[in-house]
Amino acid sequence: MRNRGWESLILSVMLLATTPILPAAGKPDYANEVDRKLGPVYQARAADWRNGAVVYQVIVDRFAPSDNLDAKRALYPAPKRLRNWDETPKAGAYNDEAKVYSHEIDFWGGDLKSLRKKLDYVSRLGVDVLYLSPIHLAYTNHKYDAQDYFEVSPEYGTREDVTRLAKDLHARRMKLVLDGVFNHMGRTSPHFQEALANPKSPWRDWFYIGPEYKHGYRAWYDVANLPEINHESAKVRARLWGDVDSVVQGYLRDGVDGFRLDVAFDIGFVYLGELTRAAHRAKSGSLTVGEIYNYPEEWFPALDGVMDMHECGLIYNFVKGKTNGPLTGRQLERLVADCGLEPLLKSWIVLDNHDRKRLKTEIPDDAKRHMAQVLQFTLPGSPCVYYGVELGMEGGDDPEQRGPMRWDLVNDNNAELSWTLQLMNLRKDCPAVRYGDFKLLDTANALGFVRRTDKVAETAFVVANNTDKELSESIPTRESKIMDGAKLRDAFTGKECSVNLGLINVTIPARTIYVLRPVVPETKDYTHYKRVQ
Numbered sequence: 422m423r424n425r426g427w428e429s430l431i432l433s434v435m436l437l438a439t440t441p442i443l444p445a446a447g448k449p450d451y452a453n454e455v456d457r458k459l460g461p462v463y464q465a466r467a468a469d470w471r472n473g474a475v476v477y478q479v480i481v482d483r484f485a486p487s488d489n490l491d492a493k494r495a496l497y498p499a500p501k502r503l504r505n506w507d508e509t510p511k512a513g514a515y516n517d518e519a520k521v522y523s524h525e526i527d528f529w530g531g532d533l534k535s536l537r538k539k540l541d542y543v544s545r546l547g548v549d550v551l552y553l554s555p556i557h558l559a560y561t562n563h564k565y566d567a568q569d570y571f572e573v574s575p576e577y578g579t580r581e582d583v584t585r586l587a588k589d590l591h592a593r594r595m596k597l598v599l600d601g602v603f604n605h606m607g608r609t610s611p612h613f614q615e616a617l618a619n620p621k622s623p624w625r626d627w628f629y630i631g632p633e634y635k636h637g638y639r640a641w642y643d644v645a646n647l648p649e650i651n652h653e654s655a656k657v658r659a660r661l662w663g664d665v666d667s668v669v670q671g672y673l674r675d676g677v678d679g680f681r682l683d684v685a686f687d688i689g690f691v692y693l694g695e696l697t698r699a700a701h702r703a704k705s706g707s708l709t710v711g712e713i714y715n716y717p718e719e720w721f722p723a724l725d726g727v728m729d730m731h732e733c734g735l736i737y738n739f740v741k742g743k744t745n746g747p748l749t750g751r752q753l754e755r756l757v758a759d760c761g762l763e764p765l766l767k768s769w770i771v772l773d774n775h776d777r778k779r780l781k782t783e784i785p786d787d788a789k790r791h792m793a794q795v796l797q798f799t800l801p802g803s804p805c806v807y808y809g810v811e812l813g814m815e816g817g818d819d820p821e822q823r824g825p826m827r828w829d830l831v832n833d834n835n836a837e838l839s840w841t842l843q844l845m846n847l848r849k850d851c852p853a854v855r856y857g858d859f860k861l862l863d864t865a866n867a868l869g870f871v872r873r874t875d876k877v878a879e880t881a882f883v884v885a886n887n888t889d890k891e892l893s894e895s896i897p898t899r900e901s902k903i904m905d906g907a908k909l910r911d912a913f914t915g916k917e918c919s920v921n922l923g924l925i926n927v928t929i930p931a932r933t934i935y936v937l938r939p940v941v942p943e944t945k946d947y948t949h950y951k952r953v954q
Contacts, residue, residue: 566607
């Protein structure tokens, strides 16, 4: 049954969009020389779905309960356990039979068919890209221990289900990104077991096997369950991404739009570059995003983008008061200068995911948490939202942050859902925060930056106060089209401030962030913006 109350909530939030300054129709061309030069740049960015997209991460097993669970029970043989949807994951002991921890083989029964039935919900949130944690054949619930990349785990479905999901998403103008776990496989893989048993096996070249290794083979982080793949073998790389019918190219031709690459820093620059070029050959405009905990400079163009964990660290340090506004601003400005804006626009800004505490657990304070989210949605990059964040789901370290989706929290009274819809609406309404340029603002104590395009109406000034005291600042706009005497209005509270002599005069309450946008004077007889683009 459809939740029409929730749909009404979405509609009411969308109506809060800032009024455009200038009408598009019938207006003379007031573009200046800078506008004419940069206009095509912004148009190209806007046309590329990878720039500034809102990404929504889902664990298939935990997102939507299957309608056919009784028929699937045989897919979870002991010592695997099928849990009830209302149970919370808890850390377990090492299982000697399975040779993994017990919480790695607890399942909740979600699948690709049940996920497809929830796409209307995902679409209504305002999501652009659905990113799935690994779905290939594997033994554990997290599936980072692949048995066969070419097959989908039967608990989830089939390759045909992946194609159907991609078609359903494309019909809703969304994209599909899969998790590519190409640095290591699983100890239970028949291919690995054959390689261990038979020195003449063709699978022997896939792994590093020998007495010089602790386990008799090289394992990622010395985790026995995760034997590393031998990328130095050209034949291995060909089957993973180089061949037309390889893992990467095959899924892209099935309708998938890109890959998030697990522990990309371990795969290295050279082989990541090979993979990215192969992906682009198979599907022009596809996306490769690498999990990079390092400083992200120099990982481009080997990757289209990174999971920008460094930027996450900067945001967390700021909202938790470990760094002040001006220092954080300089760090962000340096990041953009070092990496370049174009790859950062395609990079994912991650505040929480399957490996980290959930955002509400990490930052329980509403004001600080919301400040972090506004930065996630306004800094250059693609905000990556972990399923359930929009509902206020909580969860500590692994496996607690991987709990089943709380569909019971989807209702009109959920303040976190309402807040998330406002963030999504800002993202849709303000092109500058999706693909605009970034400039640091000179502040005394606050963090300040501006996102801008060639259209003055799209400008967004972000000013954040992470202190426990009210701040009053006079901040140069660094934007020549923002007119003297004009007003700026916060996208969330509606509060206004003035611009005088190219200075934003703003008072910011403690632990508050403003997204200030130009507004139209109420009088129809005169506007400051009558002859600017």
